[in-house]
Amino acid sequence: xxxxxxxxxxxxxxxxxxxxxxxxxxxxxxxxxxxxxxxxxxxxxxxxxxxxxxxxxxxxxxxxxxxxxxxxxxxxxxxxxxxxxxxxxxxxxxxxxxxxxxxxxxxxxxxxxxxxxxxxxxxxxxxxxxxxxxxxxxxxxxxxxxxxxxxxxxxxxxxxxxxxxxx
Numbered sequence: 001x002x003x004x005x006x007x008x009x010x011x012x013x014x015x016x017x018x019x020x021x022x023x024x025x026x027x028x029x030x031x032x033x034x035x036x037x038x039x040x041x042x043x044x045x046x047x048x049x050x051x052x053x054x055x056x057x058x059x060x061x062x063x064x065x066x067x068x069x070x071x072x073x074x075x076x077x078x079x080x081x082x083x084x085x086x087x088x089x090x091x092x093x094x095x096x097x098x099x100x101x102x103x104x105x106x107x108x109x110x111x112x113x114x115x116x117x118x119x120x121x122x123x124x125x126x127x128x129x130x131x132x133x134x135x136x137x138x139x140x141x142x143x144x145x146x147x148x149x150x151x152x153x154x155x156x157x158x159x160x161x162x163x164x165x166x167x
Contacts, residue, residue, distance in 0.1 A: 020067030045131020
């Protein structure tokens, strides 16, 4: 197999590690926001928002750590190799196609959640329990928007990588 294919494979997994690091960064920032809201505000809506942001932070930190672990180990595996075998290319094709399909399935769901969440948050402004409604919608919208954006970027990288694998 081509020796530059191993470099492309390492680059893909290095990018996935960076994506995991971004999730981890967002999680830490959300945790700090949750602590700040809990400690320095006294309104009930901000209290609900701090709970939602804490849950959001746990999800983002967990996802970031899992992604870093998974893709760092794959990166290290390919880093030790001088070239990639035909069997590994076939495995990479199947795994990459699986990841692309998963991203495409989730894209529509995230878009619907973003739209529905924005609509509910806007409608919550006019409701008696606006603090609870808006504070619940904000972390959900943030989660969906981040997953949508990172998913699009990852899907683009994976589709280009799959084209290279199929050559």
